[in-house]
Amino acid sequence: MFFLSDMLNKKLQLPKVGEALPGRDKPMPTASKHYVSKRPLKGPYPEGLETAMFGMGCFWGAERMFWQMDGVWVTAVGYAGGVTPNPTYQETCTGLTGHAEVILVVFDPKIISYTDLLKAFWENHDPTQGMRQGNDVGTTYRSTIYTFGDAQYQAAIASRDAYGASLSSAGREKITTEIAPAPEFYFAEEDHQQYLAKNPYGYCNLKGTGVACAMPQAASAEA
Template sequence: MNIQKITFGNGCFWCTEAIFQHLKGVISVASGYAGGHTPNPTYMEICNGKTGHAEVIAVEYDADIISFDELLLVFFKTHNPTMLNRQGNDVGTQYRSAIFYHTDEQKQQAEAMVKKLTDERVFEKPIVTEITPMGEFYKADDHHQNYYNDNPMKPYCAFVIQPKLNKFVKEFTDKIKPELL
C-alpha cells in the first residue's frame, strides 16, 4: 500500500465526504476544518465565517489504486471551482474551493490540473480554487462524520447530497467501490 493524504475544501463537508467515501482506493474521509486562524474552532464558529477556516475533508488514499490526478478530477468535477466563497446555497469563506496540499508534488500537480482545465476551457469562468499548504486540521464533531450514510432520509441528504451523488456515480462509475454500486 502507498498511503497518501490530501485535504480538500469544496463546499459543505457532508456532501464531499459522501462522494469521496465511494471512491476505490480511498481508505478514510474525515470532515473538519482547515485554513483558518482560530485554534480548535467549533462548528458554530466556522458557520459565522470569522475563523477563516474552510469546511474540508481529510482524505487518506492508496496511491497504488487511485492517483492524485484522479482525485483532483473528482474534486473539480463535483463542485463549482469558479464560485468564490460559495457552493450552491452555502455562502461564506467556509465554503471556498481549496486544495490544502501535503507535499510539494501535490502542489505542482494541483497547479498543473488548474492550468489543464483552464486551457481546455472545462469551465466557463476562471477557476478560483485556493492552493495552499496544509496547516492544522481540526476534526469536526462525531455527528458530522459519515453524515450522509448515517442520515440518508434527512431533507438535506435527500435533496442536496443524493443528487450530487447520483451525478458523481454516473460520471465516475469506473472509480466507484463495487460494493456501493
Template sequence: MNSSEKAYFATGCFWGAERRFWNIDGVIETSVGYMGGVRPNPSYEQVCTGVTGHAEMVEVTFDPTRVSYRRLLEEFWVMHDPTSLNRQGGDIGTQYRSAIFTTSESQKLQAEVTRDVYQAALTREGIDQIVTEILSAEGVPYYLAEEYHQKYLQKNPNGYDCHSSTGVAFPALAN
C-alpha cells in the same frame, strides 16, 4: 510498509464531498473537519459564522498504489463549482470556499496542472476563471469536525448533499 498518503479538499459543504471520496476505490479513510482559519479547535457554529476563517474540509487517506492523487483531483474539480468564490449553490461564506491543501511538492504540482487542464475545458465552454486556493498544508492544523458530521450521509442517506458543479467533465487524458 504503510503506503498511505493524505489529501485535503474543500468543496463547499463537506457532507456530500466526503461521500464522493469514500466511494472511490483506493480511499482508505475519510473524515471532515476545518482548515485554514485562525481560531484553534473551532466549533461548527463558529466556522459557520465565518469569523474563524476556516474552510469545511475533507481529509482523504488513500493508498497511492490503488488510486492516484490525480484521480482524486479529477473528482475534486467536477464535484463542485471551482469558479464560485466563497459559495457553492445556496451555501455562502468563506467556509464554503474551494481550496486544496497539499502535503508535498508533487501534490502541489499536480493540483496546479489539473487546475490548468480543467480551466482550459471551462474556458472552451465560456465559463469563468477557477478561484480555488492551492495552499501548502504544512503548519496548517486540521481540526476534526464534530462526530455528527462524520460520514453524515451514511447516517442520513437522504441528507443534504449540497453539491453544485459546472457540469463540465474533466478532460480525458490523451494517449
C-alpha cells in the same frame, strides 16, 4: 438593513488575526472510528498510504463521494485554512474563524492516484464561485486544495490550469480555488463525520459544472 449587509460582507471576507474568534486550546471531541468502514479516524494509518485534503463547499456530500471511491482507506471532515484554533461547527459557520469545511482523504496510491482524486474534485463542484458553493454562501464554503508535499502542489496547479482552459472554452468563469500547502486540520465533531451515512436523506449540495476535466500528464503526483 445595514446590519444584515455588514454581516454578509464579513462572511465573504476572511477575518484577520485580531478579528477571528478566539477558539480553545483543546480539540473538540469527535468519533474514534469511521462510521462506514470502522477504521480509525485519526490513525495510525497503514504504511504506504498518502493523505489529501479538499474543500468543495458543504463537507457532507463531498466526504461521501470520496469514501465511496475504490482505494480510499478512510475519510474525515473538518476545518482548515483559518485562524481560530480548534473551532466548533457553529463558530466556523459564522465566517469568523477563517476556516473552510474540508475533507481529509487517506488513500492507497497503488489503487487510486492523487490525479484521480483531483479529477473527482474538479468535476463534482463549481470551482468558480469564490466564497460560496451554490446556495451556501460564505468563506466556509470556498473551494480549496491543501497539499502535502511539492508533488501534490505541482499536480494541483497543473490540473487547475488544465481545467481552467476547459471551463473557459465552455464559457465559464475563472477558477477561484485556493491551492496551498496543508495547514492544520481540525477534526469536526462526531455528528458531522460521515453525516450522510447516518442521514441518507440529509442535505447534499454537491454539484459539478458539467464540464469534463481532462487531466494533464504533468498533474501526476506519483513521481
